[in-house]
Amino acid sequence: MPRTEARWAWWLSNGGEPRNWMFILAPLLGWHADGWAGLGWGVFAAVFTAMLPTLILRFGERRQYWGDRHVRRRQDRIVAAPGVMASVLTGTGLLYLLDAPAAVAALVTAMVSVLLALLVITFFWKVSVHSAVASGSLAVLATVFGPWMLVLTPLVAVIGWSRVRLRCHTVGQVTVGMLIGAAVSTPLYTLLG
Secondary structure (H helix, E strand, C coil): CHHHHHHHHHHHHHHCCHHHHHHHHHHHHHHHHHHHHHHHHHHHHHHHHHHHHHHHHHHHHHCCCCCCCCCCCHHHHHHHHHHHHHHHHHHHHHHHHCCCCHHHHHHHHHHHHHHHHHHHHHCCCCCCHHHHHHHHHHHHHHHHHCHHHHHHHHHHHHHHHHHHHCCCCCHHHHHHHHHHHHHHHHHHHHHHC
């Protein structure tokens, strides 16, 4: 049973990575806002919020700037953050500059705000980015499509469980991540979307 449990935890952790949420959510919200054109904007946003950060993290892993693509050590996260944030902030700026649909720009602004909040905390404590992005994404989905989306809450919980089970985070780090993700993304997305 523990091996099966560990396998499930690994699968849920990888499936619930922040980049995967952005690969799905940005195009979905773009499509919802403006059909095919919006879908294109969503893909554009995903390039800067998911694809390029993934490439930056893999590059740093290969160069041994940090241990792995999940950047598990708190100190390594501080080293990795500037490259990832540069990509996300560049994408955010371009979305506004090029007049992307408000739904896509608001999503990226909400998520970059979550990342900035996590970065501040990371100087003192290691908080779960997986949990923050999962709960922030769920909050945005509920804002856009209605409270029935909250049926996905167990998905956010099992992603948090996977991070604890894999010993990447404590229950407290996962819980704080979930709270920050929802608390920061909801008002920002509501205001800007």
